[in-house]
Amino acid sequence: MPEEASNDFMVEDTGKRPIAIVTGASRQRGIGAAVCRALAAMGVDIFFTYWAEHDQAVNGLERQGPHELLSKLRDCGVRCACLEIDQGLPEAASQIMDEVEKRRGRIINLTSGQGLGAMPGKIPYIATKGAIEAFTVTLALASSPF
Incomplete structure (x- = not known):
């Protein structure tokens, strides 16, 4: 059963620092966690x-x-919250945005750029990169009132 989002953002912050939404930060040595640490620094x-x-199904991953x-991240002096969510669900993007709706933030995604060109033998990888880029542009327009 997915856990509720931590509510560290409920504390009033008059500084209005930017909030980064980072998807897929399960592993300490993964790209998502590295992005979180760099931004926190x-x-x-x-918000990750x-x-x-998924991680429990893969042997050797950190629990x-x-x-x-x-x-x-909180030790870095920033506010941090997280949400366990299956991003394969159609409502996942809406749930994530609902969790951060009252907070100021920008949509930033990190892809390798390979969604822009051919990579023989890497069809699933290329497809997901292209999907992330299209999703981000659409989400930015859909959430522009925020």
């Missing part, structure tokens, strides 16, 4: 997602990774 508040059910990351 720059003073950016973080993870999906424990407490998201909670350890949450603690480390």
Whole structure:
């Protein structure tokens, strides 16, 4: 059963620091966690997602990774919250946006650029990169009132 989002953002913050939404930050040595740490070091508040059910299905992955990351990010002096969510669900993007709707933030995604060109033998990888880019542009327009 997915956990509720941590509510660290409920504390009033008059500084109005930017909030970064980072999807897929389950593993301490993963790209998502590295992005979270780099942004936190720059003073950016973080909202990250993870999906424990997926990670538990893979042998050798950290069980407490998201909670350890949450603690480390807060130690950097930034506000941090997280949400366990299966991003394969159609309502996932709406749920994530609902969790951060009252907070100021920008949509930033990190892809490798390979969604822009051919990579023989890497069809699923290229398809997901292209999907992330199209999703981000559409989400930015859909959430522009925020």
